Amino acid sequence: MLTNILSIALGAILIDNFIFSQFLGCCPFLGCSNKVDTAAGMGIAVVFVMGLASAICWVVDTYVLVPLGLEFLETLAFILVIAALVQFVEMFLKKSVPSLYAALGIYLPLITTNCAVLGVVLLNVQNHYNFIESVVYGITGGLGFMLAIVLFASVRERIDFADYPDCFEGFPIALVSAGLLALAFMGFSGMKIF
Amino acid sequence: MNIRDQFREGLITNNPITVQQIGMCATMAITTSLFNGVGMGLSVLIILTCCNVVVSAVRKIIPNEIRLAIFVVIIASFVTIVDLLLKAYIPALSDSLGVFIPLIVVNCIIIGRAEAFCQKNDIKASFFDGIFQGLGYTVILIVMCVIRELLGSGRFGGGLIDVAKGFRFTLDGTGGGIQIFPSEFGASILTLPFGGFLTLGVVIAAMQYFLKKSAREKKAAEEAAAEAARLAAEQEED
Amino acid sequence: MKDNKIVKLSLVLFLVCAIAAGVLGVVYNLTKPTIDRRALEKTTAAFAAVLEAESYEVVDTGAYTLDRSVNSVYKASDGSGYVVESTFSGAQGNITMVVGVKSDYTCSGISITEHSETSGLGAVAASASDAGVAFREQFIGVGENVTVKDIDAIAGATITSTAVTNAVATSITTVKTIEGGAAA
Numbered sequence: 001m002l003t004n005i006l007s008i009a010l011g012a013i014l015i016d017n018f019i020f021s022q023f024l025g026c027c028p029f030l031g032c033s034n035k036v037d038t039a040a041g042m043g044i045a046v047v048f049v050m051g052l053a054s055a056i057c058w059v060v061d062t063y064v065l066v067p068l069g070l071e072f073l074e075t076l077a078f079i080l081v082i083a084a085l086v087q088f089v090e091m092f093l094k095k096s097v098p099s100l101y102a103a104l105g106i107y108l109p110l111i112t113t114n115c116a117v118l119g120v121v122l123l124n125v126q127n128h129y130n131f132i133e134s135v136v137y138g139i140t141g142g143l144g145f146m147l148a149i150v151l152f153a154s155v156r157e158r159i160d161f162a163d164y165p166d167c168f169e170g171f172p173i174a175l176v177s178a179g180l181l182a183l184a185f186m187g188f189s190g191m192k193i194f
Numbered sequence: 195m196n197i198r199d200q201f202r203e204g205l206i207t208n209n210p211i212t213v214q215q216i217g218m219c220a221t222m223a224i225t226t227s228l229f230n231g232v233g234m235g236l237s238v239l240i241i242l243t244c245c246n247v248v249v250s251a252v253r254k255i256i257p258n259e260i261r262l263a264i265f266v267v268i269i270a271s272f273v274t275i276v277d278l279l280l281k282a283y284i285p286a287l288s289d290s291l292g293v294f295i296p297l298i299v300v301n302c303i304i305i306g307r308a309e310a311f312c313q314k315n316d317i318k319a320s321f322f323d324g325i326f327q328g329l330g331y332t333v334i335l336i337v338m339c340v341i342r343e344l345l346g347s348g349r350f351g352g353g354l355i356d357v358a359k360g361f362r363f364t365l366d367g368t369g370g371g372i373q374i375f376p377s378e379f380g381a382s383i384l385t386l387p388f389g390g391f392l393t394l395g396v397v398i399a400a401m402q403y404f405l406k407k408s409a410r411e412k413k414a415a416e417e418a419a420a421e422a423a424r425l426a427a428e429q430e431e432d
Numbered sequence: 433m434k435d436n437k438i439v440k441l442s443l444v445l446f447l448v449c450a451i452a453a454g455v456l457g458v459v460y461n462l463t464k465p466t467i468d469r470r471a472l473e474k475t476t477a478a479f480a481a482v483l484e485a486e487s488y489e490v491v492d493t494g495a496y497t498l499d500r501s502v503n504s505v506y507k508a509s510d511g512s513g514y515v516v517e518s519t520f521s522g523a524q525g526n527i528t529m530v531v532g533v534k535s536d537y538t539c540s541g542i543s544i545t546e547h548s549e550t551s552g553l554g555a556v557a558a559s560a561s562d563a564g565v566a567f568r569e570q571f572i573g574v575g576e577n578v579t580v581k582d583i584d585a586i587a588g589a590t591i592t593s594t595a596v597t598n599a600v601a602t603s604i605t606t607v608k609t610i611e612g613g614a615a616a
Contacts, residue, residue: 004500007521016525021387023223027216027302072278072460073453075296076270080449083266115219115300122293127526167403171215172395179391186386189523189591256448260441264448271452275459282466285474292548382553382588 005136008129012140015189018116019148020182025116029149030174032107039153043146045107047139049089050120053082054138057121058131078121083112116145152181197322204326211334211394212401216302220294221335222390226346228371229353231339233287235332237280237295241272242304242331243324248272250312250320265308266299273298284365290353303331338393346384348375474545479515482541483508483532488515496609499602503528505610513540514610516603522547523554523591531571531603535611539571539578539600554592567593576604 018024025046032042057078065071090108093101111117120141124134155177164173208214211221217238224230248268256264277295280288288295298304307327312320343349352371356364383389479488485508493505499518506515513534519526525548532540544558556564563586570583578601585593 172399175395282463
């Protein structure tokens with residue numbers, strides 16, 4: 001059980017990193033990585049929402065959709081759950097933890113359309129994970145996203161001083177740098193916990 | 195706005211991938227064979243067009259406060275329909291695109307067009323917007339697939355074109371494609387995630403280069419025309 | 433007034449969801465028979481490719497302690513052997529495959545039903561190309577002690593090859609456990 005969870009965690013953070021090997025969550029990854037601070041804020045918000053979404057969607061799937069034979073509504077139900085969850089978290093933080101809201105608030109609405117969140121809940125179903133495995137996969141997947149986006153933001157701050165062709169201005173040079181990071185992450189493939 | 199402008203906008207000047215720079219996850223993830231690229235592109239095109247039409251049709255009757263929620267429901271429904279149809283009739287494509295079909299729900303292209311275009315335009319304009327934006331998306335996917343497949347494994351049209359059983363198109367994903375050069379000489383790194391990032395970066399850079407160049411040429415032509423007009427005016431004064 | 437508005441909005445949203453769910457239900461029911469038939473065809477084809485038999489019956493695996501990679505075990509009706517379905521993690525994700533095991537505990541063939549390996553490298557293991565067929569055929573006749581050193585791994589796909597080899601070894605061990613349990 002423990003090794004199973006450890007191998008899911010290791011897989012989600014390093015081996016099958018959501019950004020660098022599964023391409024989930026690339027939009028916010030490229031959009032919110034200009035500064036390390038914003039990147040870290042986005043990362044924390046994603047870890048939070050992915051963990052919660054995995055837990056709630058697992059419950060919805062196992063106790064509502066599967067017993068009723070409505071598996072084909074999974075996509076629809078999950079996106080609604082995520083959208084509602086994000087709204088709810090936003091309202092909750094605004095009222096009860098204003099300091100955290102001030103730090104994360106602006107990132108929350110963006111997370112609804114982050115495909116890493118919908119991706120993780122769909123993969124949980126596809127991989128037949130149980131409740132604990134789903135939550136672990138959600139949280140560690142978010143941690144992998146955070147690791148990737150913070151690393152990438154640090155790289156991007158240096159790119160500003162680099163000399164590259166004009167036409168690579170903006171996204172293209174960011175994509176090429178992200179590719180090089182993906183290459184580095186390939187070194188983790190094949191790592192395993194037995 | 196006429197159809198021709200919309201066509202130009204969708205394919206070049208406001209291309210969803212290279213100019214708006216949205217919906218990139220799937221673009222990088224699935225462009226490893228022409229089969230995937232064409233399949234994904236057409237799925238997005240169909241979903242986008244249907245969603246555009248429906249959103250545009252109901253735009254006046256839905257309450258403004260919950261429009262985003264309703265858009266999401268509409269999009270998710272069409273995505274699920276396409277997902278089920280692919281599973282039933284083109285299972286090979288469904289297997290090979292995997293989780294990226296349901297993930298079209300959160301592809302920013304669709305919700306972006308619903309919010310930015312269909313809310314304000316009639317059904318006909320929204321329909322063509324869906325077709326042309328979808329085409330723009332498909333074209334870039336195909337370009338990426340061709341580059342990655344050719345340089346990565348020396349093939350063209352993997353999964354889609356079957357040479358072994360005579361030159362024909364297949365939809366069961368078994369076609370080997372046309373082998374241009376032996377796959378051992380391919381830079382197989384391009385079929386890995388790294389290749390996705392690199393190829394998309396280069397494709398967008400190329401697009402930016404040409405857009406800038408044509409903007410410069412247009413500007414130069416305008417300046418030349420103004421100059422000529424000024425000279426003509428001076429000559430008339432003489 | 434304000435409450436009224438919230439009620440109205442919820443009603444509209446509920447209505448939209450209901451319509452969407454209704455439409456999806458219709459489409460689902462229309463496509464379900466085809467999807468089920470495809471899935472059945474796929475399993476039958478995979479089974480027939482690894483171990484020829486008229487029909488297969490499910491073995492109740494609850495009674496044995498088996499490797500957790502094993503999903504399900506089927507026994508050929510004519511007693512010629514077993515078909516074991518297992519899932520192993522490959523280079524890019526899970527690889528699900530069926531392995532045919534003859535009654536003398538050797539492998540009679542393998543077939544990969546689901547994978548997400550890299551196209552051109554790991555994916556060769558599952559492909560219909562000559563290299564893919566050659567890779568799978570070399571497992572025919574191997575026993576439970578097979579390791580990745582005994583076979584020609586796919587170039588550039590050591591992880592995939594190792595996963596497939598492990599699946600074959602595990603499947604044979606599984607059948608031994610079950611047969612042993614039946615004897616005892």
